[in-house]
Amino acid sequence: MGRTPCCDKSGLKKGPWTPEEDLKLTNYIQVHGPGNWRTLPKNAGLQRCGKSCRLRWTNYLRPDIRRGRFSFEEEETIIQLHGILGNKWSAIAGQLPGRTDNEIKNYWNTHIRKRLLRNGIDPVTHAPRLDLLDLSSIISSTLCNQSLLNVSNLLGTQALLNPQLLSLANTLLSLKQENPEMLMQYLQQNQLNLDPSLQAPIQTASACTTTSTVPCCTSMLSQTGLIQASGEGFFSSDMTNFSYPNSQEILTTSTLTNEFAAQPHYVQCSTNPTVPILSETSNFQSVDGSFDSVRSSAISSPTPLNSSSTFVNSSSTDDERESFSSLLKFEIPEGLDINDFM
DNA sequence: AAATTCCTCAACCGCACTGAC
C-alpha cells in the first residue's frame, strides 16, 4: 500500500539551512519543545519538511551537541563499540554524550574505516583482512603448527597478488575449521610439501582449543594481532576469555550487553614483536593476554590509554592516532597498495 | 593561476518500528 509521505513536499525548501531558518527552528523549539515534527514547520513558519526540521535539530542545533574533532577516547570507544554493535550508530552515539549518530557515522566512514584498512583490519568484521596479510603465515598457522608445513618457501609476497592463491588460503581456512582430515587430504591431493615425519594425525580443530597445544594457532595470532574468535575452532577457550572481558564496564545498558552476547568476540594478541603494541609503560596488560585496559579505558578509566601520549581532546594529530591504531596493526607486505582494497 | 581530484559532512531518502485509533 505504501506510506503517505511524511509531509507535502511541494513548495518545501530543501538543501542547506540558512541562519534565519535555524533561528526560527531554535526559537520555536525553545518555546514549545521538540516533537510533533509534522506540524512544527508550519507553526514555526518554516518551508521545510518536518523530517528535515527534526534532522536539523537533532544533528546540529540541539544545545547539547558537542562539536569539533573527536578525541582519542571517543575514537577508541567508537572502534570498540562498532566491533560489538556493528553499524548501530545510534547505539554507539548513546555512549558518546554530545555526539550524534550521523556525526559518528561520518567520522567512521571518513577516518576510522580508512585507518583500520590501512592497518589490515576489515572495518566490517574487525578481523584481519586475509587479502592483506602474509599468506604464507596464514596457511602455516592454518595447520596449527608451522612445522607441519613449511609453506614459507612455497609462497612469497607475490602470493598476495595471485587470486588463485588467495582462494587457496580461503579454502584452507575453511577446511581447517570444518574438517581437518579433509584439509590434510586436500593438501596431499594438491601436492603441497608435507614433511612425512609430521603426517601423524593432524591436530583437529578441537585439539586446537586446548591450551596444551600451545604452538597450535598461536602463530596466526602472533601474525595478525587482532583475530576474530568464533567460539570454537581457532582459539583456545582461554583465549576467548580475552575478548571484551569487561564488556559490561563498557556497556552499561542491558541492550548493549545483550547485543554483545550475540556478537562475535574479538581478541588481541600481544606476542608478535613486530606488532608495536603498547609498551610496559602503558596499562595495556599484554603479559597475560588481558586487554581489559584497552577495551575499557575509554569509559571506565580516567587515565590515558598510553602514557607516552597525552590525549587531549581535539589536539591529537593523525600521526598520534595512527600510533594508537598500531594496536590494531598487522603485517602487510610492502608494495601492497591498500587503496586497491578500499 | 587554473583545472582537476579528493575529502568532508550536512542533508536527504527510504525503510522499519511503535503506538494510537
Next chain:
DNA sequence: CGTCAGTGCGGTTGAGGAATT
C-alpha cells in the same frame, strides 16, 4: 486486526572547500 501518523535509523548523495597537478 489493519491502517496510519510519528519517529528513528542507516545508507547514500552532493555541495563546497582543500589539496594536488
